[in-house]
Amino acid sequence: MSRGNLIPILVVLGVIVLFWYAMAVVMNAPWQQTLNARANLSDVPFTEFVGQTFAQDKPVLPAPHQVVGAIWTGLFGAAITAPRSLAFHAGITLGATLLGFALGTLLGVLLAVMIVHNNASDRSLMPWIIASQTVPILAIAPMVVVGLGAVGVTGMVPKALISMYLSFFPVVVGMVKGLRTPEPIQLDLMRTYNASPLQVFMKLRWPASIPFLFASMKVGIAISLIGAVVGELSNNAGGGLGVRLLTGSYNGQTIQIWAALFIAAALAAILVILVGWGEKLANRRMGVRA
Amino acid sequence: MSRLQRIIAVVALLFTVLTLVLPIGSFGGVPAAASTSIPTVIFLVATLAAIGAFRLRSPTLATGILAAIGCILLIVWVEPMDKALAGFWTLLVLTWLLCWLFAEQLSADIRRGKVNDGLFGWLVPVAFGVAVLVAWEAITRGANVPQVLLPPPSMIWARLTASVPTLAADFVQTFKAVLAGFALGCGSGFVVAILVDRSPFLKRGLLPIGNFVSALPIIGIAPIMVMWFGFDWPSKAAVVVAMTFFPMLVNTVAGLNASSLIERDLMRTYAANYWETLFKLRLPAAAPFIFNALKINSTLALIGAIVAEFFGTPIVGMGFRISTEVGKLNIDLVWAEIAVAAVAGSAFYGVIALIERAVTFWHPSIRGGRA
Structure with a gap:
């Protein structure tokens, strides 16, 4: 891989991550609406709703930072010999x-x-x-x-x-x-x-x-x-x-x-x-x- | 006459003598010698004669016939015996040596031009395949290998013919996913490659990532796809799409760069526009690369669809059958399923190879006569 490829690769990766976040909102939205309806929450502002879709327990599509968090705790949160690690x-x-x-x-x-x-x-x-x-x-x-x-x-x-x-x-x-x-x-x-x-x-x-x-x-x-x-x-x-x-x-x-x-x-x-x-x-x- | 052939012939003579004197197996608890069967004695004497009389250079045809008879004798002997003894194993070794000698002699004859390659060349790999099958049958039955580990081929064949309807239903279910996913994955990879090709920036960004993703265990997304698209075949097709997309993308982009500058300049002097250059020069030049991707993808697609079925499926499908019958220890049915998958996979590959020969007839590798 030559140096000249670095910027295009980063741009493409950035687009992929952005697309991923967008898809996470779209795919997790139905379940979040059900949850909010059950909790009798109406008129949740859109920004807060997006935040909720990124923080579900068992999302359809987890947001990238959730995955990174799980990897982090998985790698460093437990002793290396523990089956949780x-x-x-x-x-x-x-x-x-x-x-x-x-x-x-x-x-x-x-x-x-x-x-x-x-x-x-x-x-x-x-x-x-x-x-x-x-x-x-x-x-x-x-x-x-x-x-x-x-x-x-x-x-x-x-x-x-x-x-x-x-x-x-x-x-x-x-x-x-x-x-x-x-x-x-x-x-x-x-x-x-x-x-x-x-x-x-x-x-x-x-x-x-x-x-x-x-x-x-x-x-x-x-x-x-x-x-x-x-x-x-x-x-x-x-x-x-x-x-x-x-x-x-x-x-x-x-x-x-x-x-x-x-x-x-x-x-x-x-x-x-x-x-x-x-x-x-x-x-x-x-x-x-x- | 190579030294290797002479060594094989001498060892074969040794094993012929051993087979003559050793007990071949026990029948109802009574050990019997090979010399109690007249056909076996004739075979052994003929082997001694063929190798000995020609000073270790038995004619190729004679070696081939002897090897075939050895295979038949092994199968006939192993059927009624309850335990194989030393003579049976020496007979097995002898048969393998004869098959090996036959392969050596035939390929030497072909190389010297004494035998036509086109007419008889296929005999060498077939001889090897038959020898493996016979050894499989002889060892699993003769040594009473536990069926859970490896059932003999005859048993698999019996199971295969007995459960054709089940196998056919599984095959149809799985191949729906394979074909749909293969078409979608390869098609979209192809289209994206042509789009990406117009932008050098995208090409430089996407290609390293595509190369990287091709090496990843994409098959791991199977459980996610089953969650997203349900238990039926569309979820399996989605896995296949993800697996086949990147090899197609990477290969097509590489192929589109295969035409040389001078050829593109020629198209320019003809005042050809982008699309004309694409269809008349660059896509045909890319065809070998595209077919390479199609061939890689044909095996990937089958694997993807079958493995995806491990994560949830309606009660039909090759992957489902394999995983449940393994649990029930019906290993012969699993092997029958594998045989179907192998034949289907080879046929899929073969069809693509045939289309390749027709489309890229101009390529040196095809004109040379070897694909």
Whole structure:
């Protein structure tokens, strides 16, 4: 993101927040009118009415400052180990995300290495890898969690497996492309050096594929988080941001849902940025000038 | 003849001998050897002959036929047995080795031009798929895997054919949301992209945000949408709209920038106005990007609609069925539902890919013959 984009982004964000406040008034108005009618309040001035719509207990659409307040108390209002703390739930989700992401990246790289080095696995695996992503795995996430729970595998592992299934795909596709970027002339040079297949891999193919690896990992870590959140939807007891979403929806706690949603979004953003930093670091070590 | 093929062939010989001598399974508590069945003995001897007689280079056709027979034998054996013994697992390994050898040999033949790629190329992935299905069936039945964990494919198929009306009703309910949401989300993303494209300021402000939002777990808004739009399919369509909008927006804007300056200059020398340039140059140039978004969105839409049904739905729909039948531990019905979803998702993707081939016939990736 270049500096020149900052002002347009801020303007667009400002418009979105203003629009949000306006929608909060519109969507919360009917219920507020009912409340006021019950309390025999007539002729509430408009400015006061707007204030009321921003301060409901279970609004249809919470105002931005209500969500921010809920996030603040959720993060700093309780001890980090207390189940009331949003940081506690975010930590649970983060653990499953990272484990799944690590497993998925590892699997993706291994598959890509196989596909690039073996013609038969290229032909037999690649169509199925693509087909595997048309299976709506998120939709069966609850079943994976319940099924593994029935044989005693509980906690972080089932969620991580779902994250793995989602995140290995971009890594395979990116790495197959990346490992194939060396041109014939470069491979020929390695041959004139009498390089073994392992040396060709370590000194030519692997370095050439690093940019592709990081691009894939950015996509992969974002969908790992989605996988972990959806995996939590079926397991009330375990905790995590997905559980906050679910209990919020059962109890009509809209502010809680929005707060969990924003924490998840912030987590996704932080993770993607961290991978971006890793990319910069790797690039610098490999001699790329920024 | 690669070293890998030779290694596979030698290991396959070893496992053939092992299968001949080891007990294959127990029937009513009595262990039986593979040598009690004449077809199995013939198969094993034929394998020894095919690999041994050609000095580890069995002809591709022979390997393929042997692999297929191995698959059939596995299925036939596993049906009546109450517990699989060592011989059964060596037979399974042997069959996998034969399938692998077949894939290796066939792809080597295709690369050398001995076999036509167009006619027989599809056999390699199909062989892999069949091998996975057979191993799934053999392992779940042979090792008596708890049904809650993973039912065998034959059981899923039986359940699928037995409950067609339920599955059809669920499918219709969910696909209403998928199609409506997909059309609305992609359509509005497309229109907004064209509007945004006219303003460089908006483009610079909206694109980074759009890119960012595409990476967010938008699926989390499902409970909110169910609160806003009710239990029936419109709330699911709303989730799908939110999920598909941003990928479409980002890709279309990127695509509209794909035409080069020199091409736009040419349109200018023709005195083409904005709309003519848009329809005759920039939209066609953007088509590969737009189809990329449509393909991404086709899987997202299905996922969004199914997950949204977890948060409340009338008593029909694929997501509803999955979540309730998991609770009742009817895992075979859940897998049947997943099979339907996978086939529907692949078909949806395939239709878009076909339209893409027809529309962007000029693109190098299509002219090269590989999509």
